[in-house]
Amino acid sequence: MACKAFINIGKIVSGAIDNPVLDGDTIIVEDGLIAAIGTADLLDKYQADQIFDVKGTTVTPGLIDSHVHPVLGDFTPRQKTLDFLDSALHGGVTTMISAGEPHTPGRPKDPDGVKALAVLAHKSFYNLRPSGIKVHAGAVILEKGLTEKDFEELSRQGVWLVGEIGLGSVKTADEAATMVGWAKKNKMKVAIHSGGTSIPGSSAITADMVMAINPTVVSHTNGGPTALPEDEIDRLIEQTELPLEIVQCGNIKAAVFIATRLKEKNQLHRIIMGNDSPSGSGIIPLGILRTMAQVASLTGIEPEKVVAMASGNTAGIYGLNCSLVEPGREADLVVMDAPIGSAGQDAMAALQKGDLPGISLVMIDGEAKVFKSRNTPPATRQVEVS
Ligand SMILES: [Zn+2]
Numbered sequence: 001m002a003c004k005a006f007i008n009i010g011k012i013v014s015g016a017i018d019n020p021v022l023d024g025d026t027i028i029v030e031d032g033l034i035a036a037i038g039t040a041d042l043l044d045k046y047q048a049d050q051i052f053d054v055k056g057t058t059v060t061p062g063l064i065d066s067h068v069h070p071v072l073g074d075f076t077p078r079q080k081t082l083d084f085l086d087s088a089l090h091g092g093v094t095t096m097i098s099a100g101e102p103h104t105p106g107r108p109k110d111p112d113g114v115k116a117l118a119v120l121a122h123k124s125f126y127n128l129r130p131s132g133i134k135v136h137a138g139a140v141i142l143e144k145g146l147t148e149k150d151f152e153e154l155s156r157q158g159v160w161l162v163g164e165i166g167l168g169s170v171k172t173a174d175e176a177a178t179m180v181g182w183a184k185k186n187k188m189k190v191a192i193h194s195g196g197t198s199i200p201g202s203s204a205i206t207a208d209m210v211m212a213i214n215p216t217v218v219s220h221t222n223g224g225p226t227a228l229p230e231d232e233i234d235r236l237i238e239q240t241e242l243p244l245e246i247v248q249c250g251n252i253k254a255a256v257f258i259a260t261r262l263k264e265k266n267q268l269h270r271i272i273m274g275n276d277s278p279s280g281s282g283i284i285p286l287g288i289l290r291t292m293a294q295v296a297s298l299t300g301i302e303p304e305k306v307v308a309m310a311s312g313n314t315a316g317i318y319g320l321n322c323s324l325v326e327p328g329r330e331a332d333l334v335v336m337d338a339p340i341g342s343a344g345q346d347a348m349a350a351l352q353k354g355d356l357p358g359i360s361l362v363m364i365d366g367e368a369k370v371f372k373s374r375n376t377p378p379a380t381r382q383v384e385v386s
Pocket of ligand 1: 194198219
């Protein structure tokens, strides 16, 4: 049994919005799962083969990007870029959720074609994880002509995501609501575009349409990239309990508005974070960290709770066993510290100042995938391995 230990942890950020900081300075990982959290005497009970001395820095869950648009493998035709997923891993992202694969060259738009694409993307990413990242893809795009049987067939093939509604030819609330009913009957999770039109061929989606369609998650409530007006955002906040996604490739003013409103209502469990990339705004390898720093520095929300918006909140909504520091969870962990020169003294204080933490280790399923990040500024204190 492979056993690893993180020792001398300054702060354990759990990823749970209601209990964001855990007591202890030691985490034990066994066979890819978190086995125990506590103090150094755990080392008497567990024989660790590998010890990560994190030198008083912070351990957080691996981050989840709730909104990516992959195609196949680690290449995107949208911005003609290789290794963009690997780059995000260096920004602490260990899990990604596809909001659809609309950038597939020559994307089919007939029912058989969209089904085939979703099955292909789903199986391809499950067979091969780029750089170890858990990419949940194969998010079927809703096109006219899909039937209830098609959703049953997709579900049998393992497809469990519906790409953001609005990308395909299904555009009215009536058409979409019927298909969402079929999708939910088959236990699929449904995303919906919200706000202004993103690319030619997609459509603007208002708060009324979102409420009539009743998805699992409202994608980029702060704009992808054009945000809903504040009064419509308010209606989604007041009249629904839907999770609201904040993305990097959106509108920062609207992001602050959403987070502030939900803080006032004590409903921070409703926020999840994504990049919405690759997109017209590009590819931002540190996009999740940037979104965290923006929300933590501009809203007064504790940075430890902001971490939960990019980890435990999303895992809960999508039913994933990752991105929470808790025994039995998949050992996806990030070690971070204040970057050299930051006004903040540790990773969380840096976020509060609006700085991006420096990452010195990223682990997926108990395997260290990254030590010194090639994308973040260097951490003040680096992990030592023995
Ligand atoms: Zn969108």
